[in-house]
Amino acid sequence: MLFKESLISAISSIRSNSIRSFLTSLAIIIGTAAVIAVIGIGSSAEKALEASIDDLGGRTLYVAPGQNRRGAVTKGIIPLDIKDAEALAKFKNHNWEISPTITRNRQVKLGNANINQRIGAYLPIHFDVRGYELELGRLFNEDDNLGRKRVVVVGSKIPSELKTGAKNLLNKEILIAGTSYKVIGILKEEGSTGWQNPDEELYIPLLTGAQRVFGTQNVDSINVGISNDVNVDEIMMSIEQILRAKHDIGPGQDNDFRISDYSQFSDLRRQATGIFTLLIAAIAGISLVVGGIGVMNIMLVSVTERTREIGLRKALGATHKAIMLQFIVEAVLLCVIGGLIGLAFGTFILWITATLFDWPFALPFGAMVGSITFSALVGLFFGIWPARKAAKLDPATSLRYE
Amino acid sequence: MIILKDIKKEFQLGQQKVKALKGINLEVDKNDFVSIMGPSGSGKTTLMNIVGCLDTPSSGNYYLNNQLVSELDEDSLARIRNKEIGFVFQSFHLLAKNSALDNVLLPMKYAGTDINEATERAKYILEQVGLSDRINHGPSELSGGQQQRVAIARALVNKPSILFADEPTGNLDSKTGDDVMNLFKELNEEGQTIILITHEEDIAKQSRRIINIKDGLIESDTKI
Numbered sequence: 001m002l003f004k005e006s007l008i009s010a011i012s013s014i015r016s017n018s019i020r021s022f023l024t025s026l027a028i029i030i031g032t033a034a035v036i037a038v039i040g041i042g043s044s045a046e047k048a049l050e051a052s053i054d055d056l057g058g059r060t061l062y063v064a065p066g067q068n069r070r071g072a073v074t075k076g077i078i079p080l081d082i083k084d085a086e087a088l089a090k091f092k093n094h095n096w097e098i099s100p101t102i103t104r105n106r107q108v109k110l111g112n113a114n115i116n117q118r119i120g121a122y123l124p125i126h127f128d129v130r131g132y133e134l135e136l137g138r139l140f141n142e143d144d145n146l147g148r149k150r151v152v153v154v155g156s157k158i159p160s161e162l163k164t165g166a167k168n169l170l171n172k173e174i175l176i177a178g179t180s181y182k183v184i185g186i187l188k189e190e191g192s193t194g195w196q197n198p199d200e201e202l203y204i205p206l207l208t209g210a211q212r213v214f215g216t217q218n219v220d221s222i223n224v225g226i227s228n229d230v231n232v233d234e235i236m237m238s239i240e241q242i243l244r245a246k247h248d249i250g251p252g253q254d255n256d257f258r259i260s261d262y263s264q265f266s267d268l269r270r271q272a273t274g275i276f277t278l279l280i281a282a283i284a285g286i287s288l289v290v291g292g293i294g295v296m297n298i299m300l301v302s303v304t305e306r307t308r309e310i311g312l313r314k315a316l317g318a319t320h321k322a323i324m325l326q327f328i329v330e331a332v333l334l335c336v337i338g339g340l341i342g343l344a345f346g347t348f349i350l351w352i353t354a355t356l357f358d359w360p361f362a363l364p365f366g367a368m369v370g371s372i373t374f375s376a377l378v379g380l381f382f383g384i385w386p387a388r389k390a391a392k393l394d395p396a397t398s399l400r401y402e
Numbered sequence: 403m404i405i406l407k408d409i410k411k412e413f414q415l416g417q418q419k420v421k422a423l424k425g426i427n428l429e430v431d432k433n434d435f436v437s438i439m440g441p442s443g444s445g446k447t448t449l450m451n452i453v454g455c456l457d458t459p460s461s462g463n464y465y466l467n468n469q470l471v472s473e474l475d476e477d478s479l480a481r482i483r484n485k486e487i488g489f490v491f492q493s494f495h496l497l498a499k500n501s502a503l504d505n506v507l508l509p510m511k512y513a514g515t516d517i518n519e520a521t522e523r524a525k526y527i528l529e530q531v532g533l534s535d536r537i538n539h540g541p542s543e544l545s546g547g548q549q550q551r552v553a554i555a556r557a558l559v560n561k562p563s564i565l566f567a568d569e570p571t572g573n574l575d576s577k578t579g580d581d582v583m584n585l586f587k588e589l590n591e592e593g594q595t596i597i598l599i600t601h602e603e604d605i606a607k608q609s610r611r612i613i614n615i616k617d618g619l620i621e622s623d624t625k626i
């Protein structure tokens with residue numbers, strides 16, 4: 001009952017001084033918002049990065065058409081095509097897995113169901129590289145690819161998108177961009193990686209896709225899977241040599257393709273974000289402590305302002321403990337409310353950023369709980385002194401206070 | 403019930419020492435109704451604060467119910483103020499943001515009374531002082547007389563042994579002042595011990611005993 005009374009009194013006191021309370025807790029608000037936003041953005045970015053990296057132990061180099069103009073003589077860009085991938089695959093000095101991809105959205109029909117879906121054309125090796133597992137039927141193989149067979153393996157969500165069951169769909173013919181394809185396999189549920197959802201994709205052999213569906217020999221990108229123990233620089237040099245030769249790029253001319261090493265990139269990024277996060281968290285911590293000093297200051301003012309009230313409460317039988325409790329609860333509440341506002345604000349910033357960059361949005365629960373606890377502790381710590389000052393007031397003198 | 407032996411009180415005002423009480427000897431029995439009179443600055447409030455356990459004397463002994471008060475610790479004093487003593491202050495001293503009901507509830511909250519029982523008792527006592535239709539009004543929505551009655555209800559709600567009232571009629575017109583005095587007389591007839599501070603002869607005459615204080619000393623002590 002005493003605690004409830006303290007809480008009610010604290011709420012009424014904070015409400016009747018709402019502007020002052022807001023200004024007092026501003027540092028707490030900013031501190032908490034910064035912690036939530038920075039830690040949340042850091043982990044979102046990392047998740048997005050991880051999602052784009054092959055998580056199968058080894059590393060994946062990513063080759064895509066493009067050019068870094070450095071002012072040198074440039075030729076037009078020659079797109080990467082299946083021949084380039086084959087040339088890389090033929091090169092046996094390295095033990096690498098070459099996986100070119102073409103993906104586009106196409107209309108998919110089965111009976112009445114008509115959906116626009118992502119179609120990916122891959123080599124059979126792709127399932128291996130990604131670690132996708134089969135639920136029903138079989139995967140396509142090299143024969144299907146070379147024979148440009150009209151076969152398709154579908155992600156786990158496709159049957160329901162086509163308003164049918166997995167067992168039902170197996171061995172059925174579906175229409176992809178108007179042509180009939182046989183469903184030979186259905187994958188297990190893989191879960192979204194953030195960028196794209198493998199469960200909602202249809203997989204066809206690369207050559208089938210190139211010839212029958214997309215009508216192009218150009219690939220979006222070539223993934224080069226390598227094991228962790230090889231020398232990445234050497235691999236990159238080999239790729240460069242082969243592709244430059246194929247694209248007939250003379251000395252002094254720029255590459256018309258880019259090779260990215262995401263894992264290396266991410267290591268650096270992770271390190272950088274780690275340091276950055278630590279830095280901001282430290283600043284936010286300082287901000288919270290400064291906020292705590294502000295709260296203490298205002299609580300001291302509040303104690304002085306309410307000297308008569310304290311005197312009265314003591315005259316009515318409030319003990320030392322009861323008065324302490326009242327003012328500590330008020331200080332803690334002030335900080336926790338500030339913390340909660342900051343939390344909402346930080347989450348909002350995080351959400352905006354994640355949406356803007358198309359990163360997976362995940363609430364940093366640890367940071368949320370941690371920062372609220374920390375603000376409560378700040379309130380507790382900086383509330384003790386004003387509360388003791390209040391509790392020690394002499395009742396007779398306090399009642400005379402004007 | 404109350405025994406004061408050579409009570410002195412000094413205040414330090416900068417370099418100066420103010421002797422507010424210079425040796426008070428006084429006994430008050432249960433069920434008495436005492437008026438304390440005296441000019442401004444004579445030490446009436448100081449005396450009430452000491453007898454009400456709000457303040458401690460500089461020297462002398464004060465026994466409350468045969469207990470030497472100076473031997474009690476902070477928490478025991480708080481408990482006595484809560485249970486044994488009811489204060490009605492000159493300037494009401496209600497919590498401005500709380501309703502009449504909440505103001506009356508306050509002493510019971512510090513006593514740890516069960517909330518339902520406390521609410522019931524608060525409502526009953528507010529009815530006794532004629533405010534049953536004002537329980538949810540804040541002090542700013544009440545007249546001076548009504549505020550004083552809330553203060554009286556609050557002072558009585560824990561059934562104190564002694565009721566102190568510091569100029570309870572000082573801020574009221576004579577009609578409402580009379581109402582308050584009638585209430586006090588009724589309470590006293592029911593057995594309530596009351597110590598009242600007043601400037602007004604008419605008010606003092608309505609009690610059973612008048613004590614005159616001047617310059618921190620008892621000048622006269624008359625039974626009516």
Ligand SMILES: Nc1ncnc2c1ncn2[C@@H]1O[C@H](COP(=O)(O)OP(=O)(O)OP(=O)(O)O)[C@@H](O)[C@H]1O
Nearest residue numbers: 397413415420422441442443444445446447448449
């Ligand atoms: N806390 C204090 N500090 C300093 N001086 C005080 C204090 N309390 C009372 N005094 C002084 O002690 C003397 C007695 O004060 P007290 O308040 O008891 O008078 P009073 O009889 O109640 O007067 P009034 O009728 O005006 O209320 C006064 O001179 C006053 O200034």
Ligand SMILES: [Mg+2]
Nearest residue numbers: 446447448568
């Ligand atoms: Mg006085």
